[in-house]
Amino acid sequence: MHVPDGFLDAPTSVATGVVATLGVAIALRGAHRELDDRTAPMAGLVATFVFAGQMMNFPVGAGTSGHLLGGALAAVLVGPWTAVLCISVVLLVQALLIADGGVTALGTNITLMALVGVVVGWGVFALVRRLLPSRPSSIAPAAAIGALLSVPVAATVFAALFVIGGTAPVDPARVFAAMVGWHVVIGIGEAVITGLVVASVVATRPDLVYGARPVIAARELEIREVKVA
Amino acid sequence: MKQRTFLLLGLLVCLVVAGLGSYYASSHPDGLEFVAETTGFREQAKDSAVSDSPLADYQVKGIENPRLSGGLAGVVGVLLIAGLSTALFWLLRRRSHEDESSVSRS
Numbered sequence: 079m080h081v082p083d084g085f086l087d088a089p090t091s092v093a094t095g096v097v098a099t100l101g102v103a104i105a106l107r108g109a110h111r112e113l114d115d116r117t118a119p120m121a122g123l124v125a126t127f128v129f130a131g132q133m134m135n136f137p138v139g140a141g142t143s144g145h146l147l148g149g150a151l152a153a154v155l156v157g158p159w160t161a162v163l164c165i166s167v168v169l170l171v172q173a174l175l176i177a178d179g180g181v182t183a184l185g186t187n188i189t190l191m192a193l194v195g196v197v198v199g200w201g202v203f204a205l206v207r208r209l210l211p212s213r214p215s216s217i218a219p220a221a222a223i224g225a226l227l228s229v230p231v232a233a234t235v236f237a238a239l240f241v242i243g244g245t246a247p248v249d250p251a252r253v254f255a256a257m258v259g260w261h262v263v264i265g266i267g268e269a270v271i272t273g274l275v276v277a278s279v280v281a282t283r284p285d286l287v288y289g290a291r292p293v294i295a296a297r298e299l300e301i302r303e304v305k306v307a
Numbered sequence: 308m309k310q311r312t313f314l315l316l317g318l319l320v321c322l323v324v325a326g327l328g329s330y331y332a333s334s335h336p337d338g339l340e341f342v343a344e345t346t347g348f349r350e351q352a353k354d355s356a357v358s359d360s361p362l363a364d365y366q367v368k369g370i371e372n373p374r375l376s377g378g379l380a381g382v383v384g385v386l387l388i389a390g391l392s393t394a395l396f397w398l399l400r401r402r403s404h405e406d407e408s409s410v411s412r413s
Contacts (some may be wrong), residue, residue, distance in 0.1 A: 079339045082352035106399065113400035122393025125319045129388045130325040133365060133381055135333040142334035142341040167392045176384065177355040177363040246348035253346050260338040282308050
């Protein structure tokens with residue numbers, strides 16, 4: 079979903095740039111609470127995995143492809159503030175070195191994939207986690223549902239930005255319908271990847287999964303009878 | 308699994324995905340490009356100011372073989388992101404002498 083230069087006009091790009099800057103600034107403060115000696119290297123790995131995952135475009139039919147956005151995945155693994163920074167670092171390197179996503183569109187891409195992707199991915203995850211039984215096996219399905227919804231919502235926000243500040247006259251209804259339609263399908267891929275990766279980490283090192291902390295804490299506080307003598 | 312083992316295994320997965328797997332990735336336009344094409348704004352895209360970068364479009368400049376060029380770009384990208392982001396997160400982390408309550412008050 080990397081927006082190239084030229085799709086959005088200058089005022090819209092400046093506005094998303096301001097939103098992105100504020101979002102990243104707040105995330106820099108928030109991430110301090112999530113990161114410690116143990117989770118900082120994990121967060122580096124998560125950013126790296128998102129970068130690698132974004133190279134793996136998967137076909138979604140009719141000559142179209144999609145790839146991992148990673149907002150929900152990163153938020154569940156390392157916490158939402160750190161996740162915003164993970165995705166932003168990836169987008170920054172892609173925009174400045176790889177020409178994937180425009181330079182003037184960096185604010186737009188951070189807004190869509192780092193901010194909207196993480197907010198929706200984490201928000202839905204946290205909600206579903208509350209509805210499911212409080213155990214580690216609930217974490218991956220909750221993450222997958224967060225991932226599933228994060229992609230079409232980010233696509234909807236892009237469509238809205240294009241209607242406001244797009245550089246070509248288009249039929250807004252068609253852009254909304256096409257963006258949401260295709261990104262629902264891409265969201266299924268996002269959900270599958272996110273669910274599998276979260277499930278693998280929960281299986282090997284549940285203590286490294288930020289989003290699993292409440293259910294692990296609940297388990298640790300379980301009271302068991304112990305035979306004495 | 309020890310954390311060090313976990314992290315190294317994770318990095319290996321990233322290197323394999325970006326260095327080897329990416330060659331098999333779909334080369335079709337992504338959702339946004341496809342929508343831009345069908346709804347008529349694809350032409351508005353401008354070349355990025357860094358489109359002649361040595362890593363532009365996930366290909367290392369000067370290497371003709373697409374599998375080698377793309378794989379190498381993936382490996383360089385992975386190492387770059389791993390280094391940059393781990394350094395950032397290490398600088399941002401809570402030092403052990405700060406307890407959580409003192410941080411949340413700040």
